[in-house]
Each structure stands twice: as structure tokens, then as C-alpha cells.
Amino acid sequence: xxxxxxxxxxxxxxxxxxxxxxxxxxxxxxxxxxxxxxxxxxxxxxxxxxxxxxxxxxxxxxxxxxxxxxxxxxxxxxxxxxxxxxxxxxxxxxxxxxxxxxxxxxxxxxxxxxxxxxxxxxxxxxxxxxxxxxxxxxxxxxxxxxxxxxxxxxxxxxxxxxxxxxxxxxxxxxxxxxxxxxxxxxxxxxxxxxxxxxxxxxxxxxxxxxxxxxxx
Amino acid sequence: xxxxxxxxxxxxxxxxxxxxxxxxxxxxxxxxxxxxxxxxxxxxxxxxxxxxxxxxxxxxxxxxxxxxxxxxxxxxxxxxxxxxxxxxxxxxxxxxxxxxxxxxxxxxxxxxxxxxxxxxxxxxxxxxxxxxxxxxxxxxxxxxxxxxxxxxxxxxxxxxxxxxxxxxxxxxxxxxxxxxxxxxxxxxxxxxxxxxxxxxxxxxxxxxxxxxxxxxxxxxxxxxxxxxxxxxxxxxxxxxxxxxxxxxxxxxxxxxxxxxxxxxxxxxxxxxxxxxxxxxxxxxxxxxxxxxxxxxxxxxxxxxxxxxxxxxxxxxxxxxxxxxxxxxxxxxxxxxxxxxxxxxxxxxxxxxxxxxxxxxxxxxxxxxxxxxxxxxxxxxxxxxxxxxxxxxxxxxxxxxxxxxxxxxxxxxxxxxxxxxxxxxxxxxxxxxxxxxxxxxxxxxxxxxxxxxxxxxxxxxx
Ligand code: B12
Numbered sequence: 001x002x003x004x005x006x007x008x009x010x011x012x013x014x015x016x017x018x019x020x021x022x023x024x025x026x027x028x029x030x031x032x033x034x035x036x037x038x039x040x041x042x043x044x045x046x047x048x049x050x051x052x053x054x055x056x057x058x059x060x061x062x063x064x065x066x067x068x069x070x071x072x073x074x075x076x077x078x079x080x081x082x083x084x085x086x087x088x089x090x091x092x093x094x095x096x097x098x099x100x101x102x103x104x105x106x107x108x109x110x111x112x113x114x115x116x117x118x119x120x121x122x123x124x125x126x127x128x129x130x131x132x133x134x135x136x137x138x139x140x141x142x143x144x145x146x147x148x149x150x151x152x153x154x155x156x157x158x159x160x161x162x163x164x165x166x167x168x169x170x171x172x173x174x175x176x177x178x179x180x181x182x183x184x185x186x187x188x189x190x191x192x193x194x195x196x197x198x199x200x201x202x203x204x205x206x207x208x209x210x211x212x213x214x215x216x
Numbered sequence: 217x218x219x220x221x222x223x224x225x226x227x228x229x230x231x232x233x234x235x236x237x238x239x240x241x242x243x244x245x246x247x248x249x250x251x252x253x254x255x256x257x258x259x260x261x262x263x264x265x266x267x268x269x270x271x272x273x274x275x276x277x278x279x280x281x282x283x284x285x286x287x288x289x290x291x292x293x294x295x296x297x298x299x300x301x302x303x304x305x306x307x308x309x310x311x312x313x314x315x316x317x318x319x320x321x322x323x324x325x326x327x328x329x330x331x332x333x334x335x336x337x338x339x340x341x342x343x344x345x346x347x348x349x350x351x352x353x354x355x356x357x358x359x360x361x362x363x364x365x366x367x368x369x370x371x372x373x374x375x376x377x378x379x380x381x382x383x384x385x386x387x388x389x390x391x392x393x394x395x396x397x398x399x400x401x402x403x404x405x406x407x408x409x410x411x412x413x414x415x416x417x418x419x420x421x422x423x424x425x426x427x428x429x430x431x432x433x434x435x436x437x438x439x440x441x442x443x444x445x446x447x448x449x450x451x452x453x454x455x456x457x458x459x460x461x462x463x464x465x466x467x468x469x470x471x472x473x474x475x476x477x478x479x480x481x482x483x484x485x486x487x488x489x490x491x492x493x494x495x496x497x498x499x500x501x502x503x504x505x506x507x508x509x510x511x512x513x514x515x516x517x518x519x520x521x522x523x524x525x526x527x528x529x530x531x532x533x534x535x536x537x538x539x540x541x542x543x544x545x546x547x548x549x550x551x552x553x554x555x556x557x558x559x560x561x562x563x564x565x566x567x568x569x570x571x572x573x574x575x576x577x578x579x580x581x582x583x584x585x586x587x588x589x590x591x592x593x594x595x596x597x598x599x600x601x602x603x604x605x606x607x608x609x610x611x612x613x614x615x616x617x618x619x620x621x622x623x624x625x626x627x628x629x630x631x632x633x634x635x636x637x638x639x640x641x642x643x644x645x646x647x648x649x650x651x652x653x654x655x656x657x658x659x660x661x662x663x664x665x666x667x668x669x670x671x672x673x674x675x676x677x
Binding site: 058061062063064066067100101102103106107110151152153154155156157158182183185199200 | 240241243244346373375376381382383384385389419420422423448449454456478480481482484485488514516517519520588591
């Protein structure tokens with residue numbers, strides 16, 4: 001296969017969410033001495049952008065976006081050891097979950113998929129997660145951003161607690177905290193001292209870009 | 217209803233472990249195949265399709281998928297399976313008609329079919345909308361209980377309790393749930409309908425203990441009232457929800473199983489959500505030993521979870537038709553409106569939900585609801601419920617063809633602002649709250665919308 005064909009393979013495998021094919025194509029790229037940066041920018045990034053676009057237009061659905069993001073991640077894992085400098089590096093690490101007592105996770109899953117599609121490394125901590133677990137995990141993994149999702153009125157106090165714990169543990173300045181979901185609002189974010197509120201999954205991406213000083 | 221109580225309890229921790237992501241992402245490819253195999257097609261011009269054969273094929277597709285896929289349990293990461301014979305054993309032995317409530321306030325649920333002239337049950341109430349606690353909460357509930365078309369009352373959610381935040385798994389949450397149901401009992405008594413059946417998903421019950429704590433003949437849920445137990449989207453449950461169901465059933469409280477198949481979610485487009493929803497209806501009914509399944513399709517683009525998106529209406533309609541044509545098990549239609557009290561849009565949305573539910577063989581409600589929280593506390597009133605109830609009565613016996621025509625006309629009224637509706641008003645602004653009398657301005661809007669519907673051929677009395 002020539003370079004063009006390999007890049008096309010990468011493009012298609014990510015678009016189709018085929019992890020096995022994406023890994024194979026990434027390996028072929030390395031074997032053919034295509035630079036990792038070129039493999040990413042020439043094959044994978046356009047594919048994942050296409051996925052994001054189609055999702056926005058309602059032509060692609062959550063499961064497809066999730067499997068595409070997975071295929072992209074799988075291929076990146078193959079390429080990563082060969083990066084030079086910070087080429088291909090992720091934009092930043094984001095930890096996301098739904099707070100204690102709340103099992104709503106649809107919105108959270110969409111936020112995660114869109115952040116991944118937009119180049120963030122995302123750790124999904126799950127739903128119904130204890131406040132202390134959010135903080136401990138964030139510190140352990142050294143994430144830049146903590147995203148809190150909550151759909152119940154009873155979820156609001158949990159968000160305040162998490163910020164309080166970050167404060168008490170003396171690590172508040174090391175993590176940005178963003179919140180989202182029905183009962184949350186900009187006013188509530190201000191009240192509890194969160195760094196941002198996002199009404200939609202798209203605004204979650206904008207917020208992360210903004211907070212990490214990345215031009216979108 | 218005798219479900220497969222012990223089979224469920226036995227199977228929740230049997231079999232191989234299945235990882236959640238694998239369970240979730242394998243749904244879409246399979247429902248796509250099933251949609252082709254059973255020829256299920258969404259048609260935007262027909263939110264209420266008039267196609268018996270497709271309804272029957274959807275039932276068959278749901279049955280095949282329910283048997284094949286099973287229900288995933290969060291705590292154990294195992295899948296509960298039932299055979300087709302077991303599912304039929306439950307459906308075939310489902311006993312109807314069923315009577316709910318006490319004394320003069322009793323109501324009866326009869327099995328219905330699409331276009332049936334058998335009266336649907338109307339379950340009216342705020343169904344989870346945020347509201348002020350105490351006397352205002354009681355007034356909200358009285359407002360719904362005083363609507364004569366309301367057969368069964370559904371609760372709202374107090375936004376706080378005794379002036380304090382409600383935290384899940386906290387003592388205050390249990391206290392709140394007990395208060396909440398006590399206020400509903402007070403409201404039905406003060407409204408002269410002390411025996412009115414209650415349909416309750418306590419807002420102060422993010423966790424199971426408060427839900428369990430409200431079963432109490434004297435001041436809580438009585439035998440024969442309803443308690444909600446939801447499934448997790450898609451095709452999932454957990455111990456918390458199964459515990460609510462077991463507790464309710466063994467105390468003589470009916471279980472209403474709520475499901476939220478998602479359009480644009482794990483099941484993909486409307487066709488996938490419909491197949492998934494049909495499978496969920498079967499599995500939820502059995503695992504919870506339910507008396508009714510309440511369907512609440514969610515659309516990915518509507519943050520408020522409104523049930524009035526064109527695609528959502530279609531999913532509601534086809535699942536309703538599939539079940540009412542193929543078994544006696546009743547389906548209710550959660551009514552979640554995007555707009556808020558005081559607007560024209562909220563009335564069009566209420567009307568359309570009633571039209572879809574009733575013409576498709578379902579029962580109406582619980583609803584109207586939709587309010588998430590935050591600034592929107594108290595933005596709900598009995599007038600939306602009146603639109604829902606009166607329209608449900610009027611649509612009874614209407615052909616799907618005619619119902620579809622009316623639904624499409626209603627859609628034209630609110631679809632342009634769906635997802636970004638005009639701001640509404642609070643009950644306190646729309647009513648004389650002490651006397652619970654609706655103010656002229658709000659009543660006039662109601663009359664206007666009703667007159668328009670009547671003009672289009674809605675046979676209101
Ligand atoms: C679907 C649904 C369910 C499903 C959840 C399935 C699942 N796997 O998630 C089921 C049926 C299980 C369910 C259960 C319950 N539910 Co519910 N549910 C809903 C519903 C209808 C839609 C939510 C949804 O998925 N919306 C679609 C998604 C795409 O939107 P979203 O989640 O808001 O996410 C978007 C944005 O908010 C944002 N976002 C989300 N998270 C984040 C995070 C960050 C960091 C950022 C920046 C952005 C962001 O981006 C997302 C994409 O655009 C809402 C209605 C409503 N008005 O919200 C009720 C609702 C949230 N539920 C409610 C209730 C009360 C419950 C129950 C307690 C009922 C009961 N008594 O059993 C239980 C919850 C138990 C628990 N412990 O959590 C109430 C909450 C009321 C309140 N204010 O407290 C609501 C508002 C309905 C109502 N009026 O009663 N529910």
C-alpha cells in the first residue's frame with residue numbers, strides 16, 4: 001500500500017469505528033515510515049472531524065461516535081511511542097462523572113464522546129460517584145479539568161462538596177472544575193466557585209478549550 | 217401482578233460478566249439489523265402511523281431482542297435472561313380490568329387498543345417537576361386533584377425540605393419523601409377525593425430507602441397505589457431499582473416501570489429506539505412485576521427530556537400500538553413538555569401527547585411535567601393537565617388517520633421553538649393561589665387553543 005492508501009485506511013477505520021482496522025493501519029503507517037504526525041493529521045483527524053460534524057447534524061449517533069473515538073484512541077496508542085516532541089499530544093486530561101446519588105448518565109456520555117472527538121483525553125469515572133472519589137482520582141491522575149454532571153436537584157450539594165474537598169485538601173488550584181446538567185446554571189457555578197458551567201456538550205468542549213488556553 | 221419475581225432474584229447474579237461498554241455499544245448494530253429484518257420505518261409525516269402490520273412486526277422484533285439481549289444489572293455486571301415462553305406466561309396471565317383507589321374515588325383500567333372507544337386512564341400531576349415545599353406543594357397537588365378529568369394523582373418534587381438541601385442517602389431525604397407523600401394525601405383529602413389513587417415517584421428518593429419508607433397505610437402510599445421503579449437506559453437496571461420494585465410488590469403497592477429509550481443514544485435512530493423500547497417494556501414489566509409500563513422516549517437534542525419531539529411521538533405511538541394490539545399489558549405515556557406554564561406552546565404540547573397516547577391504545581400520563589430545577593421552580597399548573605385530560609377524553613375512539621392530522625397541526629404550532637421555548641410563569645403568578653382560581657389571562661389562552669382544536673375537528677364536548 002502506498003502512503004495515500006494507508007492514510008485512507010486510517011480515515012475509513014476511524015470513521016467506521018473499527019478499532020482492529022485502525023490499529024492495523026497505524027502499524028502499516030509506521031512500517032511505511034509515515035510520520036505519526038502525518039498519520040494523525042492526514043488520516044485520523046479529518047475522520048474524527050467528520051464524525052463530529054455528522055453527529056451535530058443528527059446523521060450519526062452516540063454509539064457510532066463512541067466507537068469512532070475508541071478507534072482513534074486505539075490507533076494513537078500504536079503511534080504514541082514514536083512521537084517526537086509534543087506532536088500528536090492530547091489537549092489535556094479531563095475527568096468526568098455523575099455525582100453521588102445520581103444515575104443519569106446519557107448527557108455525561110455525550111459530553112465524553114464529544115471531548116474525545118475534540119482531542120481531549122477523557123477519564124470516565126462513572127455515575128453515582130462519591131465526592132471524595134472524584135477528588136482522589138483527579139489528584140492521582142493529575143487531570144487538568146474535573147467535569148461534574150448532575151440532573152437531580154439533590155446533586156447540587158454534591159458539587160459544592162467536591163469543590164470544598166478540593167479546597168480542604170489544598171489542591172483546588174491544580175484542577176479546573178466545570179459543571180453541567182439540568183438544575184445547574186451559571187449562577188450556581190458562581191455561587192459554589194466552579195470555573196465554568198456548560199449548557200450543552202458543545203459548550204463543554206468550548207469550556208475546556210478556554211480554561212486550558214487552547215484556541216478552538 | 218405476579219411477575220417472575222424469584223426467577224429475577226435468582227438470575228441477577230448468574231452467568232458470565234459482561235462489561236457495560238460492550239453491552240452498550242453492541243446494541244446499535246443489532247437493532248439496525250432487526251429494523252431491516254422486521255421492516256420498521258420512521259416516517260416524519262406520520263407521527264401516528266396507521267399500519268397494523270408494522271405495529272405487530274415491532275412487537276415481534278421487541279420480543280426477539282428482549283429474549284436475545286436480556287437486562288444488564290449494574291451491581292453484578294451480569295445479564296438476566298428470560299425465555300419467550302416465560303415472557304408469555306407473564307403477559308397471558310396479566311389480569312385486567314384493574315381497579316385502583318378507594319370508595320367513591322375508585323377508577324378502573326380497561327385494556328385498550330388503537331382507536332379504541334374505551335376510556336383511557338388519565339394520570340395527572342407534576343410527575344417530578346420542582347416545586348416549593350409545604351403549603352405551596354399541597355396547593356399544586358390540589359390544583360391537579362381538582363381537575364375532573366384526572367383519574368390518578370402524580371407527585372411533584374419539593375426543591376428543598378424544611379428549608380434545607382436534600383442530599384441522596386441522607387436522613388433528610390427520607391424525611392422529605394415521607395413529607396412529600398403526606399402532602400399529597402392532605403391535598404386529595406382537602407380536594408374532596410381522599411380515595412384518589414396515587415402514582416408516586418418521590419422526588420426525595422434518589423436512593424431506595426426513602427422510596428421504601430413511604431409505604432404507610434395511614435399517611436403514605438396505601439395498598440393499591442403506585443410506585444415508580446425506572447429502568448436504566450438502555451436495557452439496564454440495578455439493585456437500587458429492583459429493591460424498590462420488590463418492596464412495593466410485596467407490600468401490595470403496584471409498580472409502574474419507567475423506561476427512557478433514547479433517540480440518538482445507544483439505540484440510534486427512532487427505529488432503533490422503538491425496538492429497544494419494546495424489548496425494555498417486556499423486560500421491565502417482568503423484572504419489576506409491574507402493573508403498567510410508562511414509556512418516556514428521550515430525544516438527544518432536547519435537554520429537558522420533552523416527549524413532544526416528532527420522532528419521540530412516533531416512538532410512543534408505535535410502541536403503544538404494538539403492545540395494545542398484541543397483549544393486555546397496559547402502557548402509559550409520560551408527558552414531559554418543553555415549554556412552561558403560561559405559554560401557548562405548553563398547551564399545544566399537552567394536546568399532542570394526549571392525541572398520540574390515546575389514539576395508539578395507551579393511557580395518558582403521568583404528566584404534564586418537564587421542569588428540571590434551578591430557576592424553574594413552580595412553573596406548572598392545572599391548566600396543562602386540563603388540556604391533557606379533556607383532549608384524552610375527546611380523542612377516545614378517534615381514527616389514527618384523523619389523530620395524525622391533528623397531531624401534525626399541533627406540531628406546526630410549537631415545533632419551531634422546541635428546544636428553546638418561551639419562558640413560562642409560576643403557579644403563584646397564574647392563579648389566585650389561596651383560592652386556587654385560575655386568572656383570566658391564562659384561562660383565555662387555554663380557551664383559545666381549545667377553540668382552534670375544536671375548529672380542526674377535535675370533538676370536545
Ligand atoms: C432519561 C431520564 C431518566 C432515566 C436516566 C437514564 C440514564 N441512563 O441516564 C431514568 C429513567 C433511569 C431516570 C431516573 C430517575 N429520574 Co430522571 N430524567 C430523565 C430525563 C427525562 C432526561 C434526561 C436526559 O437524559 N436528557 C438528555 C441529555 C442529552 O441531556 P442532559 O443529561 O441534560 O445533558 C446535556 C447537558 O445538560 C450537558 N451536560 C450534562 N452533563 C454535563 C457535564 C458537564 C461538565 C457539562 C459542561 C455539560 C453537561 O450536556 C449534555 C448534552 O447536551 C429528565 C428530564 C429533564 N428535564 O432533564 C429526568 C429527570 C432528570 N429525572 C428526574 C427524577 C426525579 C428521576 C428519579 C429520581 C425518579 C425516581 N423517583 O425514581 C430517577 C433517578 C434516580 C437517581 N438516583 O438518579 C427529575 C429530576 C427532578 C429534580 N430536579 O430533581 C427529572 C428532571 C424529571 C422530572 N421532572 O421529574 N431518569
